[in-house]
Amino acid sequence: MSTYTVVTILVAISAFFSYLNARFLKLSGTIGIVTIATIASILIIVFGESIPSVNRFINALTAHMDLSDTLLDTMLGFLLFAGSLNFDINRLKGQIKPVLILSTIGVVLSTAIFGALFYVVSMLIHIQVPFVYCLLFGALISPTDPVAVSSILKKSKIPKHLETIITGESLFNDGIGLVLFITLSQIARQRKVEIPFGKIAQLFCTEVFGGLILGLIMAVIIYRLMKAVEDFQTIIILSLALVMSLTVLCSLLHFSGPLSVVTAGLYIGSHDLTSDEQGSRTRQFMERFWKLIDELMNTILFVMIGLQLLKLPFVDDYWRSGLLAIVVILIARGLSVWLPVTLLKRTLDLNYKSIFILTWAGLRGGISIALALSLRESKYKELIIASCYFVVIFSIIVQGLTLNKVIRLALNKKEPEP
Numbered sequence: 001m002s003t004y005t006v007v008t009i010l011v012a013i014s015a016f017f018s019y020l021n022a023r024f025l026k027l028s029g030t031i032g033i034v035t036i037a038t039i040a041s042i043l044i045i046v047f048g049e050s051i052p053s054v055n056r057f058i059n060a061l062t063a064h065m066d067l068s069d070t071l072l073d074t075m076l077g078f079l080l081f082a083g084s085l086n087f088d089i090n091r092l093k094g095q096i097k098p099v100l101i102l103s104t105i106g107v108v109l110s111t112a113i114f115g116a117l118f119y120v121v122s123m124l125i126h127i128q129v130p131f132v133y134c135l136l137f138g139a140l141i142s143p144t145d146p147v148a149v150s151s152i153l154k155k156s157k158i159p160k161h162l163e164t165i166i167t168g169e170s171l172f173n174d175g176i177g178l179v180l181f182i183t184l185s186q187i188a189r190q191r192k193v194e195i196p197f198g199k200i201a202q203l204f205c206t207e208v209f210g211g212l213i214l215g216l217i218m219a220v221i222i223y224r225l226m227k228a229v230e231d232f233q234t235i236i237i238l239s240l241a242l243v244m245s246l247t248v249l250c251s252l253l254h255f256s257g258p259l260s261v262v263t264a265g266l267y268i269g270s271h272d273l274t275s276d277e278q279g280s281r282t283r284q285f286m287e288r289f290w291k292l293i294d295e296l297m298n299t300i301l302f303v304m305i306g307l308q309l310l311k312l313p314f315v316d317d318y319w320r321s322g323l324l325a326i327v328v329i330l331i332a333r334g335l336s337v338w339l340p341v342t343l344l345k346r347t348l349d350l351n352y353k354s355i356f357i358l359t360w361a362g363l364r365g366g367i368s369i370a371l372a373l374s375l376r377e378s379k380y381k382e383l384i385i386a387s388c389y390f391v392v393i394f395s396i397i398v399q400g401l402t403l404n405k406v407i408r409l410a411l412n413k414k415e416p417e418p
Helices: 003-025 029-050 052-063 067-085 089-094 096-124 131-141 146-153 160-172 174-190 197-227 232-253 257-269 277-311 315-343 352-360 366-373 381-411
Strands: none
Touching: 003 029, 003 052, 003 277, 029 052, 029 146, 029 277, 029 381, 052 277, 067 146, 067 160, 067 232, 067 257, 067 277, 067 366, 089 096, 089 160, 089 257, 096 131, 096 160, 096 174, 096 315, 131 174, 131 315, 131 366, 131 381, 146 160, 146 277, 146 366, 146 381, 160 174, 160 257, 160 352, 174 197, 174 257, 197 232, 197 257, 232 257, 232 277, 277 366, 277 381, 315 352, 315 381, 352 381, 366 381
């Protein structure tokens, strides 16, 4: 199949699944799409042999879909820019301490706790996974996913200050998560137990600060160009060029692309193009354009996630590790939030009800799967990928569907009357 054919089929399937969800399930967009795509994949796996033509067609389609490259190299920049463009930076300033702590210390704690627990419990059920691979699994599954978080939280009833914290955390935890993932990947390949702290510090500074600085510089340049024109089409093209240029430059310079794009989106979104009515309309048009891009790519992405199950014939062999990973990541998430809040209670100004909500709202999505798929070949790669899918599907469907109930339970609110 050609690239155009694959994209056309994905858009058609996404449109059909969106219709089914809007017409019958009436769930939140992301949850409904993933649910339908997952059910469709399971049905094809179960009944595929009785309909060989459909089975061959879907398998040929999924064979041409590289979720890791498509998400990390293409879609992620657009999705993050769209999310950060509409993010209220003034609300972020009020919650900057918990956002920074959870997106750095919280990710490190979650990785360490997940790795240790997964290693111990997997040994108890006779699944032999080296400790470094357990930590590697923890590094790719610990950061909350900005795409899943933004798409599900926008229709939740989570308190505004907690929504700001979890959304801000998901936008900024890429840096430390990626550094941990790359470092642990190198250690796993070299089979060394020593941790090169100097190299980690250099990698962290390059990835994080390089991405932040490049994103800010490019955003300032593009913003000044936008202010100099009034043509709506030109402004949209400039915003597209900004996202695409940052993605390419960060790849060449080994900077953090997601952090760079988020920085640019926050800067553009927090500055008015002009003070007159024309500038206000242009801002609205640009926000609507990027909201459309966000919704379209979200739909296609989560259809791809659901259909990727067809490429996992080994899921049946790893259901125990998948269920184990779900329990362990919830424990690790809870402890990685509880420990900083307990030690820095006065600084963070969060109570234990907030911890409960932040734990359940820590959603995982396509980025974790993309990182798992990017792992070098080893005899543990299949286990990590399959278990990662269990966590992501549970996170989006189960945690997404029950999030409002958990919020009401934590805040002692009654169920609203129909």
